[in-house]
Amino acid sequence: MAVGDQNDVYRRLRGYLPRWFPDENQSPVITGLLQGLAYTGAFIYSLLSYARLQTRIKSATDGWLDMIAADFFGSALMRAANQSDDSFRARILINLFRERATRAGLIRVLQDLTGRTPVVIEPTRPVDTGVYGGPLIGYGVAGAYGSMLMPFQAFVTAYRPVGTGIPLVAGYGISTGGYGQPSRASYAALSMIQGGVTDADIYAAIDSIKPVATIVWTRIAQN
Template identity: 60%
Template sequence: MTGDQSDVFSRLKGMLPSRWFGTPTDPVPLVDAVLTGLSTSLAFIYSLYLYAKQQTRISTATDGWLDMIAADFFGPAGLSRKTGQSDASYRNAIKVTLLREKATRNAIIKTLVSLTGRTPTIIEPQRPADTGAYGAPNSGYGVAGSYGSLSLPYQAFVIAYRPHSSTGIASVAGYGISTGGYGQASQAEYASMSMVTGGVADSDIYAAVAAVKPEGTTIWTTISN
């Protein structure tokens, strides 16, 4: 393989005069020992170069470099890696967040659907499609539509909905479950909400709305099940 120890060794030995040291395949113990040491070091340097090259692009970056990329684009607390989240999943989240639509009503809807899997309810007090209008067919007192107000410019009300379920608790089947085993996955034990990993917290929902809302607007957000 290009750049590995055997490849570098053969390249180095191929540069030596064959009249003095023989062909690259001829065993020369002392020379081979020196070249083996050199080729091992150079192969490590080459692998380090390949690794460093990967970290210069979001599509190939790995490990903590992805976290640094996210912090660079979105700030230290803008898009943190979730507990146990893989590089592939986190990379996709970075790309989606970086390129997602922003500063529109549709941006809020798409962001919350992506985060929670549920479509939010959005009411703009100055939008007749949300509030209805006197004599309009899309509204009825206590039946359809919401109260509107011309005195609330650049404001909207968002009802976001929590996901139907979280990802659960790693390695735990649940107390009394037949598949559970003592001290091993999937073990049976009492569980609490504090043990749940991978779920969407309310703070994630608030942060998502704040990240894509238009500047200069006020978005009143409530969260419901």
């Protein structure tokens, strides 16, 4: 017997009856009436408990999490295919308190999204470009050209996440068979890969972090 279930509510109602009522085994009519009231009360209790969970992000479930994400982020943060409530909740909380409008925030959002660290170069930042007479410039040292004519701009090289492919399906002419394991031939399609990060997701992530009135020139690379 759990708090709020039908048996619990029935015992509570039974406890309010005066002592002159007969035992429950000897009063089937009263017992049936109380069981009916207990069924309704248990349903209402479960409904209230469920509604209370949906009032907080850390306890919300089902479609209520999707509504919370839509309230805060619109269409910028959607539940991935087959994504669990706990996983989606973590994404909502991360994005809700994410550092924005900073270089560190830009790097972090791409790391969280793709699992890979991007290359960020700001033309007006000497640490990125080096300076004459400085420690980050010299013959044979790789770097980038800086320019004071490009304020509030940055160049970002973002990397696509490393994919895992489609299980049991290899490239054309390559067998996936082995001892006790037959080879599987199949045509592959992008629809067979669910939850993948697209280039549009990367662009959207950068746009959600960058400061207003800035330009982030973005290149997306595989390696």
